[in-house]
Amino acid sequence: MNRIKNIPPLLICLSLFLFPNQTFPQEKVDITLGIGFPKFMNAGIRYQLNQTQLGFSIGSIPLKDETIISINSGVQYHFAGTSELSDRRPWYVGSGLNYIYDESESIIEKNLYLIIEVGWDINFTKKFGMDAYIGAGLLLFEKRVRKTPPGWFNFEIKLPVIPTIGVSAFYRI
Numbered sequence: 001m002n003r004i005k006n007i008p009p010l011l012i013c014l015s016l017f018l019f020p021n022q023t024f025p026q027e028k029v030d031i032t033l034g035i036g037f038p039k040f041m042n043a044g045i046r047y048q049l050n051q052t053q054l055g056f057s058i059g060s061i062p063l064k065d066e067t068i069i070s071i072n073s074g075v076q077y078h079f080a081g082t083s084e085l086s087d088r089r090p091w092y093v094g095s096g097l098n099y100i101y102d103e104s105e106s107i108i109e110k111n112l113y114l115i116i117e118v119g120w121d122i123n124f125t126k127k128f129g130m131d132a133y134i135g136a137g138l139l140l141f142e143k144r145v146r147k148t149p150p151g152w153f154n155f156e157i158k159l160p161v162i163p164t165i166g167v168s169a170f171y172r173i
Contacts, residue, residue: 028047028048028088028172028173029045029046029047029048029172029173030045030046030048030053030055030170030171030172030173031043031044031045031170031171031173032044032045032046032055032057032168032169032170032171033168033169034057034059034166034167034168034169035166035167035168036133036164036165036166036167036168037162037163037164037165037166038070038098038100038113038137038162038164039057039059039070039072039098039164039166040059040060040061040068040070041059041060041061041062042057042058042059042060042070042072042168043057043058043059044056044057044058044072044168045057046076046170048088051077051078051079051088051089052075052076052077052078053075053076053078053092054074054075055072055073055074055075055076055096056072056073057070057071057072057073058070058071058072059071059072065104065105066102066103066104067101067102067103067104068100068101068102068103069100069101069102070098070099070100070101071098071099071101072096072097072098072099072115073096073097074094074095074096074097074115075094075095075096076092076093076094076119077092077093077094078090078091078092078121079091079092079093081120083121083123084123085123085124085125085126085129086121086123086126086129088121090120090121090122090123091118091119091120091121092118092119092120092121092131093116093117093118093119094115094116094117094118094119094133094135095114095115095116095117096114096115097112097113097114097115097140098112098113098115098137098164099111099112099113100112100113105147105148106146106147106148106150106151107144107145107146107147108144108145108147109142109143109144109145110141110142110143110144111139111141111142111143112139112140112141112142113137113138113139113140113162114137114138114140115135115136115137115164116135116136116137116138117133117134117135117136117164118133118134118135119131119132119133119134120132120133121170126172127171127172128169128170128171128172129169129170130167130168130169130170131167131168131170132166132167133164133165133166133167134163134164134165135163135164135165136161136162136163136164137161137162137163137164138160138161139158139159139160139161139162142158
């Protein structure tokens, strides 16, 4: 019986993601491809609500003997400047969460960071542009599991704050 009660809210939430132009006709959707740290090589989507964007991306580093995945969600507020090709202001501040999963032959690491960034959009056309950002990430959670005992050379450094930097191209739908 409880499953049936949960279906209408689930359908409403699903329709917001499947039909964003019908549910938010005045807003825009951006598809993104980027590279940076700690987002790595990533693909994502951002929804624009006035001067605010809500986004999600997933990234990775292609390595032969290691799996590294980065999952990022966040919000950007565009606060300054003007652009001839967009109503969205080019300068923004952003905040979000970044989860990194890193598995090698000897260890599994899971880290969660609070990210604070400042960035700038560059519009090439009304539909296409790029952005660059820089900031910092504060370590909120860390879990490390050893799969094998450490070798004779065991050198690990974990910083509570990491730099963030990157660029991405975006296409407005």
